Amino acid sequence: MKEDWLEELIAAADTDKRNEKQIKILQAAVDMFSEKGYASTSTNEIAKKAGVAEGTIFRYYKTKKELLMAIVLPALTKFAAPFFIQSFAKQVFEDSYDSYEQFLRTVIRNRFEFARKNMPILKILIQEVPFHPELKQEVQNVFEKELYSRFVGIIQQFQKQGDVIEIPAATIIRLSVSSLAGFLLTRFLLLPEASWDDEAEIEYTIQFILHGLTPRGDI
Incomplete structure (x- = not known):
């Protein structure tokens, strides 16, 4: 079950709710950025937490900064x-x-x-x-x-x-x-x-x- 803030973020970001990989990336990024900070978090760590390949992140976001902005x-x-x-x-x-x-x-x-x-x-x-x-x-x-x-x-x-x-x-x-x-x-x-x-x-x-x-x- 998704937390309220994640549901709000998905709606705000115009993310297709059926795209589970992108949703998992957003959730993992929020968790990692919140826990470790943006500078100390790598896209590889986010990918592992989301259960996707690192390249999948770059399919949706060109850079880690773009993911942060998203x-x-x-x-x-x-x-x-x-x-x-x-x-x-x-x-x-x-x-x-x-x-x-x-x-x-x-x-x-x-x-x-x-x-x-x-x-x-x-x-x-x-x-x-x-x-x-x-x-x-x-x-x-x-x-x-x-x-x-x-x-x-x-x-x-x-x-x-x-x-x-x-x-x-x-x-x-x-x-x-x-x-x-x-x-x-x-x-x-x-x-x-x-x-x-x-x-x-x-x-x-x-x-x-x-x-x-x-x-x-x-x-």
């Missing part, structure tokens, strides 16, 4: 971007919120579930984006075109209501996103086997973003 670019342009626009927008931006805390709580829970379900692909993106300019540009495009202005609008709304301090919206986004990313990376990538109380950690992250480390009574 995995991550669809994930960004056809999978991640539509997810942000459709699911994320419906679940987050189309609702009304009484406070920035309520908005933040919705965002964090949404991204937590997304990371939990799609970590193999996200792990490859985290590992490879810094080393491939085209991937970095695509990530920036998705964020800037689909998310940034919406976040700014929400923050400015709560600043007018006096619910958020008057500092640049870009700074608030950076501080909020970096705290959330730090939590998700530690939870799912760095220390996934640790004993986690997810509900408590989500709450700690929210309270840290809202109040920092200063005891509430001393503010």
Whole structure:
């Protein structure tokens, strides 16, 4: 039985679902790139894991780099971007919120579930984006075109209501996103086997973003 993320990847990459060899190559490449990293993985290793000849890989992908792009670019342009626009927008931006805390709580829970379900692909993106300019540009495009202005609008709304301090919206986004990313990376990538109380950690992250480390009574 294929994992959910692989089904999404196959659909995003326009791969013929009947072509089992190509599907096995994609699955093996995701597993190997996620486990060892792109640079440390050879096409021979991918072929062995997929149970195909190495030449079969090059029948579908001219180079290892093309295979990487076949995995991550669809994930960004056809999978991640539509997810942000459709699911994320419906679940987050189309609702009304009484406070920035309520908005933040919705965002964090949404991204937590997304990371939990799609970590193999996200792990490859985290590992490879810094080393491939085209991937970095695509990530920036998705964020800037689909998310940034919406976040700014929400923050400015709560600043007018006096619910958020008057500092640049870009700074608030950076501080909020970096705290959330730090939590998700530690939870799912760095220390996934640790004993986690997810509900408590989500709450700690929210309270840290809202109040920092200063005891509430001393503010």
